[in-house]
Amino acid sequence: MKKLLFPIAILILFIVAIYFFSPSKVNTSEPPIYNPADLNPALVDLSLHDIGQGHRVMDFSLINQNGDTITQKDYDGSIYVTDFFFTRCPSICPLMSFNMAQIQEIFKQDDELKLLSLSVTPEFDSVAVLKKYALKYKANPSKWNITTGDKDHIYTLARKSYFAVLNEGDGGLQDFIHTPNFILVDSQKQIRGIYDGTKKEEISRLVDDINSLLKKQRSQLSAK
Template identity: 45%
Template sequence: MKNFILIVFIWIGACTSKKETVEIDLPFYNEETFTAEWIDEDDPRYEDIHTISDFEFVNQDGRVITNKTFDGKVYVANFFFTLCPTVCPKMEANLSLIQDEFQGNDQVKILSHTVMPWADSVARLKEYAFQNEINSDQWYLVTGKQEEIYKMGRLDYFADEGFGKGVTDLDDFLHTENIVLVDQERRIRGIYNGTLKLEMRRMIADIKYLLGK
């Protein structure tokens, strides 16, 4: 009996050791269906992985924010508007968890694009940031030309669940609950439901994974 117990302990220890050595990798997302793809560096497809295009917007401090602002950094991107009464407040509250988790870490940023630039001026974004305790050094609320924001949302971040289905015009109102995780090379590595706090835990783990690579 003692020998049997000893064997069981050895087997459990071996299984635990194996689990600890498993390395979880994040997929890439290359198109609007958000089909996960694991692509090795020696794969011919690696050089063609989808990347976020160059951009230029203005944040709540009147500062110009471009793709260069995020060079070598991990960031999460979403789309919102300050007058939104339902989904956006949930997303803001959940993104605050990301801000708190990585407070003071210059390698992690948050990029929130307004989908109502005609209403969300720089001054309005500044007020919204103050009301929600948003740190402008880490979390950028940006505005700009509607056509540029909508094009980025749909063609770069694949942010509109309806695009290509019921929505076919780039000018149609952009709406999504998705938050997108972008790595240091401007590639999409994670998609999360921004209304669910549980999804933020997964995002935090994925960000830490990217920071450790």
Template identity: 60%
Template sequence: MFNIFSKSLLLALTIILCIGCQKNNNKSLPIYNPVDFNPVLVDETLQNKNHNHTVSNFTLINQNGDTITQEVYKNKIYVTDFFFTRCPTICPVMTDNMKLLQDKFINDSDIMFLSMSVTPNIDSIPVLRQYADEKGVIDSKWNVTTGDKKHIYQLARKSYFAVVDQGDGELQDFIHTPNFILVDKQKQIRGIYDGTDDNDINRLISDIKTLKK
């Protein structure tokens, strides 16, 4: 009787564990829309939008002087952030953590990275090239970009929601967050992470793997 009971208990525990594992394996990530963000980060025309948000097409220039558009990221999962090379506070930590992510997924061609300068008039191509070399950027994985400031401003306010509205895109208008934004192959936002926080970086790594499944 004891053996039958023990076997039944073991079977029940095994089933429970399998169900739990299946739930973890089937973990799905939310799809973020403008309404899910702090309104100060969202252009006022989009603050109440609660469905079907995708990031806009873009035209940027990377550390090699190459034009970077959505075509470069077509059918890719990517992480994006906003920074500037002269930032003495959060940007160095963010860049180090982006480098960590780059190295983590170095052999995965589905995963890429995109950084946009909020001071593109200062962050010229030569400046970005030097910055990329100093920070260990691998050109095929990670584009560190400059471009038209108002265009970047629009991307920040209407696509990725990572910059506080401070004006119309002039030199000192940008106050950016430490946010890393995870974008899926359908150009949907699937996660927001503090790019200076180790726990959030680990969560981001896990969520990238979830998207891969």
């Protein structure tokens, strides 16, 4: 009898392990929708502090590494990750761009996922400079736009649209922002997460959240 109980016990443990550790049991809950009232008030413009629902990222007009004008229309219906960087940055930006390149590689077959990087020093980061930077990180322009544009417009996007940086400064000549944050935006232009783009565990969390949103979006499309 004892000889029979042992293999039965092993079989039960095996079944339990499959149940709890199978892919279907991995946490697939989608990330929450973030509105200004949900975030650190220091990241949010005072005029937006009380907005608890309905926030959508602003429309934008930027110039990418190929000299093409990039607008919100190029991201309509897409899930995307945004960051703010500058090519002369010797500290966090190279790691951020490396991690963006890793995300591009992970989701290279997923047309629904795009990336958007905005230079915070557009006076230095010309199209030619961005082109060289994009080649360094193998940025595919159909997937990852590395952009420049009007400084005030970019800083307004950072502070009042994506909430990527502390709400200080006016976008003028002396204004400067520096943030490691990656912002995840869904296909409805809603913020779904803010992550430290320099930390491996945060990138893993971001990848999980992207997969969750992609799964939901595909499910919705297939149901139509």
